[in-house]
Amino acid sequence: xxxxxxxxxxxxxxxxxxxxxxxxxxxxxxxxxxxxxxxxxxxxxxxxxxxxxxxxxxxxxxxxxxxxxxxxxxxxxxxxxxxxxxxxxxxxxxxxxxxxxxxxxxxxxxxxxxxxxxxxxxxxxxxxxxxxxxxxxxxxxx
Numbered sequence: 001x002x003x004x005x006x007x008x009x010x011x012x013x014x015x016x017x018x019x020x021x022x023x024x025x026x027x028x029x030x031x032x033x034x035x036x037x038x039x040x041x042x043x044x045x046x047x048x049x050x051x052x053x054x055x056x057x058x059x060x061x062x063x064x065x066x067x068x069x070x071x072x073x074x075x076x077x078x079x080x081x082x083x084x085x086x087x088x089x090x091x092x093x094x095x096x097x098x099x100x101x102x103x104x105x106x107x108x109x110x111x112x113x114x115x116x117x118x119x120x121x122x123x124x125x126x127x128x129x130x131x132x133x134x135x136x137x138x139x140x141x142x
Contacts, residue, residue, distance in 0.1 A: 005068050008139055009041040009075075009102045011110060012055060013062040023112040027064075038076070039104035041066065046101060047141040051128040060122040063134060066104075067116045074106035 013019060019027060033039050042050045047063075055061055068075070077100035104110060119134030130141040 005072070006043050006102075006139075007068060008116065009043060009066050009068055009071070010047055011039060011041050011064040011066065012047070012050060013064060014055065015058050015060050015062070017062070019062055019064070019118050021118075023115055023118070025113070026109050026111040027115075029108045029110070033108060036103075037105075037108070039106075039108060039110050041102045041104060043102065044139045044141045046099070048128050048130065051123075055128075058123065060120055063119045063121050064110065064115045065117040065119065065135070066110070066114055068102070070116070071104050071106070071114055074104050075102050076105050077101070078103050 017028065029039065051058075051061065079100050104114075117135075121128075121134045122132055123129075124132045133140045
């Protein structure tokens with residue numbers, strides 16, 4: 001039987017917040033995550049639109065690749081229909097076109113136990129593209 005859940009979900013980290021190596025038990029969380037009380041993540045199909053909405057001025061970002069099964073008990077699939085980005089639980093997708101987002105509700109704990117790998121994603125000359133994906137063909141964003 002095929003799972004309807006993704007193999008991985010992803011957390012975008014801005015270029016000025018490079019994760020330390022080795023990863024700590026708990027990574028620092030963004031102001032957005034603190035405000036909303038959960039860790040905002042995206043599926044591979046949502047990443048490019050999230051990058052263009054929130055990280056358009058970045059030359060590169062760090063991506064935390066998280067195995068879905070590792071955090072599944074803490075995931076709530078939520079949308080932001082009717083909420084503006086500045087509202088609690090809001091995001092760029094105010095019309096729900098990107099579907100539901102995987103949010104980790106575990107007391108804001110994402111660290112070495114939850115993260116499978118860390119990649120650096122560089123923006124190409126034409127902007128963010130799946131062609132520049134840090135894990136090659138694996139779960140390439142479209």
